[in-house]
Amino acid sequence: MKKNLMGNLLVLISAAGFGIMGIVAKIAYQEGATAISVLVMRYITAAVLMWLYNALTGRLKKVRLGRDHLARTFLLGGVFYAATSVCYFTSLNFIPACLTAMGLYLYPVFVSLYMMLFMKEKTDIRQIAALIMAFTGTAMMVWAPGIYVNLTGVLLAVLAAGCYTVYIVLLGGDFARPLNDLDPIVVSACIVSSSAVTMAAVGLFAGQLYSGMTLKGWAAVLVIAVFSTALAIITFYLGVKEIGPSRAAILSAFEPVVTVTLGVLVLKESLSFIQFAGIILVLSAVVMINLAAARRKGTAGLQ
Numbered sequence: 001m002k003k004n005l006m007g008n009l010l011v012l013i014s015a016a017g018f019g020i021m022g023i024v025a026k027i028a029y030q031e032g033a034t035a036i037s038v039l040v041m042r043y044i045t046a047a048v049l050m051w052l053y054n055a056l057t058g059r060l061k062k063v064r065l066g067r068d069h070l071a072r073t074f075l076l077g078g079v080f081y082a083a084t085s086v087c088y089f090t091s092l093n094f095i096p097a098c099l100t101a102m103g104l105y106l107y108p109v110f111v112s113l114y115m116m117l118f119m120k121e122k123t124d125i126r127q128i129a130a131l132i133m134a135f136t137g138t139a140m141m142v143w144a145p146g147i148y149v150n151l152t153g154v155l156l157a158v159l160a161a162g163c164y165t166v167y168i169v170l171l172g173g174d175f176a177r178p179l180n181d182l183d184p185i186v187v188s189a190c191i192v193s194s195s196a197v198t199m200a201a202v203g204l205f206a207g208q209l210y211s212g213m214t215l216k217g218w219a220a221v222l223v224i225a226v227f228s229t230a231l232a233i234i235t236f237y238l239g240v241k242e243i244g245p246s247r248a249a250i251l252s253a254f255e256p257v258v259t260v261t262l263g264v265l266v267l268k269e270s271l272s273f274i275q276f277a278g279i280i281l282v283l284s285a286v287v288m289i290n291l292a293a294a295r296r297k298g299t300a301g302l303q
Contacts (some may be wrong), residue, residue, distance in 0.1 A: 007242025010235045011251045017232030019122065022097035024087055024220045024228065031217030035089035036199070036208040038221055039082075043196035045225035046233075048190040053234060059183045068178060072238070073187060076176070077194030080167040085195065086202070087160035094153025095270040099141060101259035102282055103157025108249075109134040109282075110165040112289045127292050134285035140278030147272050176221025184237045189241055250290045253283055 028038050054060050059212075061269045084104075091100045109131060115121040142149050170176060179187050203209040260279060263269040271279070 010239030012060040014232045014236035015254040019255040021228035023262045028220035032213035037211035038205040039199045040198040046229035047193040049230040074194040075188035077191030078198040082195040084163040091156035094150040098260040098263035101256045106161040107164045130285040130288040137281030144274040
């Protein structure tokens with residue numbers, strides 16, 4: 001019982017960490033940061049913290065990383081994870097954080113759609129209903145009567161979901177099978193480090209390795225690196241170890257709830273009734289899809 005309680009708490013802490021990311025990024029932007037400069041500092045700082053954690057917990061002694069492992073984690077982190085972040089953080093410049101978060105959170109829907117269309121996964125009426133709900137909810141968020149939503153921001157958020165879908169499919173498929181025997185937190189550190197390399201190169205090329213932000217802006221970036229990246233990733237995997245990936249995925253639905261709530265309370269973002277109803281539809285669809293995956297695996301939850 002205590003084990004399950006601790007696992008649930010760890011996953012909820014992780015979800016909250018990811019959930020505050022868009023809110024804190026908006027605050028950093030107000031203080032002079034750019035999307036690229038935030039991501040450069042986010043990944044470099046988080047990578048250092050994660051390797052330090054792995055060293056202090058003795059994980060590095062148990063792992064032998066080969067070139068093949070590093071090449072695979074670079075494709076995962078340096079390409080798709082980094083691309084997801086660039087699209088997500090750039091989207092925040094155009095639309096409210098709550099809509100960006102919901103756009104990204106379409107990824108379980110995209111993964112389910114991919115499994116149905118290309119992997120010929122067996123489906124039932126509940127999954128079909130969930131997909132219809134998800135896309136209907138998205139349309140309600142974007143095209144609510146009397147509400148203008150910047151389509152560039154929406155497309156970037158959906159593109160972030162697409163990039164993350166590829167990341168998830170690769171991570172859960174044959175491509176990442178050689179990584180399965182490694183400690184997942186060590187693998188995550190490699191992925192974050194790969195993202196750091198990519199973002200440092202992008203920042204150097206774009207002249208945005210550093211931006212003249214205020215002290216409050218630097219504090220916001222530090223919160224993203226520590227709480228929304230390193231801590232969020234570590235607590236998620238520690239929680240999965242306690243309660244299983246399926247239940248962890250369902251509890252992760254708390255993430256966009258945090259973003260939407262703080263977007264309204266902290267950033268004073270406003271949502272129409274139709275947009276709010278669309279958010280509820282998308283969240284419900286994601287939970288239905290995760291529950292369907294849990295039933296197929298015969299466990300307590302999904303990943």
